[in-house]
Amino acid sequence: MDSRNGPEAPQESNVKSFFNSAPPLRDGDLICNKLKEFMDRISLSSENGSPVRVVCVTSGGTTVPLEQRCVRYIDNFSSGHRGAASTEYFVKAGYAVIFVYRRGSCQPYCRYLPQDSFLEFFDLTEDSTIQVYCILQVCQSHATMVKKAIRDYRKAVEEGLLLKIPFTTIFEYLQILQMVAKSMSWTATRGMFYLAAAVSDFYVPWESMAEHKIQSAAGPLDMRLTQVPKMLSVLRKEWAPSAFCISFKLETDPGILLQKADMAMRKYGMHVVVANELATYKEEVIIVTKGRRTAVRRHNKETDLEEQLVYLLDEMHYEYIKQGGA
C-alpha cells in the first residue's frame, strides 16, 4: 500500500480509551457464535464457481447515551433506507450480507411494506392461495409486493446469505463492527465494508457519564462531548486491511461535500466514498474514488438508486479482487 495515500495512523490512545470506556456488549457471545456459524456456512458456498464474496452493510444512526441509566441520549438521523435497499441488491448480486442495523430502522425486503414484522407473521404455506387471498383482502395495492417480499426474504434466509445484527448505541456499533471485521478476515480481498450507518462524531465516555438522570434545577446545561476516534482508519489499518472499503459522507451544505469526501478518502484510506447531500440523497449520489467522481442518479420513482450504486461497486470490487487488492 502506498503510504502517502494510505490511512493516517489512528491515535491509538484515543481508540484504547474509547473501548475501555465502553460498557460491555450485551449478548457479545451470542453475536460471536452467530457470526461463526454464518462464516462456516458461507465458507462452503460458492458464487459461480468462485468462493463467495461477503459484505458487511451498516445501516441507521447510532445513539450516544448522556446518562448511564439512560433516559437521555443524542441520536443521529437516519431511516436506514439506503442500507436496507443496498442489502437486497447485494444479495441479488450474489454476496453474503451481514446487515448491522439500528434497532427499529428500515429492514431489507420490507421497505415498501406497511411493517417489517409482516415477514415474521405471514408464511407461504403449501395452501398459499388462502394466504394470498387474505392479503388481497387486507390491502389490494400491497398484495404483489408483499408476496414478492416474503419470497425474496425467505430465499435469502434459507440460502444463509443474510445475517442481521442490531445495535443502538455508538458503543455497541463499534464493538460489533470490530467483531464482524475479525470474523471476516478469512475473506481477505473478497470482503467488503459498506458503511452506510450514520455514526456519531462525539460521545460521552462511560466513566465520566452521570449515573442518574441529569437534574434540571440549576440553569443552563453545559456539556462537553469527546470526539469519537476515527474508527475508519482502525478498520482499514488493523481490523480488515485487505477488504474493499466504502464509506459515506452526508452533508447539508453542498459547498463542502466533495471536498470532505476527498479528504475522508485520503485520510482514512477508503477505496470509495459515496458523497450525498441531505436534501437530495434519495435522488443522487457521487461515487468518489482516487482521481475520479461518478454521479449516480435515480432513473425514476419506480427504481432504486441503490440498484445502480451496488452494480457499480460490485464491478469495482471484482476489479479489486482481480488486482489482488491494489
Add this chain to the structure above:
Amino acid sequence: MDSRNGPEAPQESNVKSFFNSAPPLRDGDLICNKLKEFMDRISLSSENGSPVRVVCVTSGGTTVPLEQRCVRYIDNFSSGHRGAASTEYFVKAGYAVIFVYRRGSCQPYCRYLPQDSFLEFFDLTEDSTIQVYCILQVCQSHATMVKKAIRDYRKAVEEGLLLKIPFTTIFEYLQILQMVAKSMSWTATRGMFYLAAAVSDFYVPWESMAEHKIQSAAGPLDMRLTQVPKMLSVLRKEWAPSAFCISFKLETDPGILLQKADMAMRKYGMHVVVANELATYKEEVIIVTKGRRTAVRRHNKETDLEEQLVYLLDEMHYEYIKQGGA
C-alpha cells in the same frame, strides 16, 4: 385559588422567548381544524346523562434538534406504553381522549400486537370469518387479541371518542399542548390533563442553532443547552386554569423521587403527581396529592397497572368536578 399553594408565576420572558424561538408548527391549521371538529362532536355527546369529560393524554419522549436542518438531536427515552395503555382505560371509563403522542411510540389498542398498522390494514367486514381465519393462520396466539383490539379501536374511533395528534420535537409538543388546552377550555373542570410524555428539560433555541451539520474536525464539542421554561405552570395558570392536572415524575434515583414529586406538585400547582422510578415503573407508581401518597401496584403480569391508576384518577376527577374544581 390559594396563592400559597398555587403554581409559581412562570417567568414570562422565558416562555415568550421559547415560543418566539420555535419554528412554525407544520400542519398547525390542520390540527386546529381537527380539534374543532372533535370538540364540536364531543359537545353533543353525553356520559350517563352528564356532559362528557375530556382528557388530553400526552405520551412518548420529545426530541431537541441540535441543528436546524436536523441530523442530530437529543432524545428522551419513553416507549409511550403508559400513555397508550391509559388511553384505553380512559375511553373505557367514558372519557373522550385526545392522545398527543410521539411519532413511532406505542399506540392504544395495539400495545401487545406485533405492529400498530395492523389496525389500518385489517378490516372486519361482514364476512369476518375469512378475516379471522386469515389471522388465525398468521399467528394462532395473537388471534383473539388482534380481534379484540380491532373491535375496541374501531369502536373508539366510530364513537368519536379518540383523537390522535403526533409530535416529534419539544417545539411541536408544547405548541400542540397549548392548542389542545385552548380548544378544551369550554370543558372547564370536566377537562383533564394527563401529562405522561417525557418532555426535555433543555433545548437549543432555534436562532442560536447551527444551520448546517456540526463539523467534527476541531476537538471536543461544547454545548450549552437552555432550560425549557416550566410549561406546567403556564398550563395551570393560563392555558387551562380549571382543568384537573396530573403530571408524572420519573427518576432513576429512588432517594430523591418523592421529594421531587412533592416539589412538582407545589411548584406547578398540579392536582396529582404520579411518581415512578425507571427500574420499577411498570410494577409500581405512587400517586402524590396534597398531603397524601397512595401506592399503586400491578396485580400480576396479566393486568395493567394503568387500569387501577385510571380508576383512581377517574374517582378523584369526579370529586373535583363535584366540588367545583377546588
